[in-house]
Amino acid sequence: MPAVSLNGEQRTLPDGATVFDAVHATGAEGEARGVAVAVDGEVLPRAEWPGTPLDEGCHVEVLHAVQGGC
Helix, strand or coil: CCCECCCCCCEEECCCCEEEHHHCCCCCCCCCCCCCEEEEEEECCCCCCCCCEEECCCCEEEEECCCCCC
């Protein structure tokens, strides 16, 4: 089970976990608009999430765009 940094928090994910799995581990809706992911500082296109495995020590940031006003 790889241990990764997920949004700054150490998390252990199941063996074979992908970026898509990490997105869901944060509670984000992976199919929703306004979600972006960076792995080790590189933004990853959504189409690559399901096929990109996570290795031990990866740094994954899942970002959610939020609309708001003053």
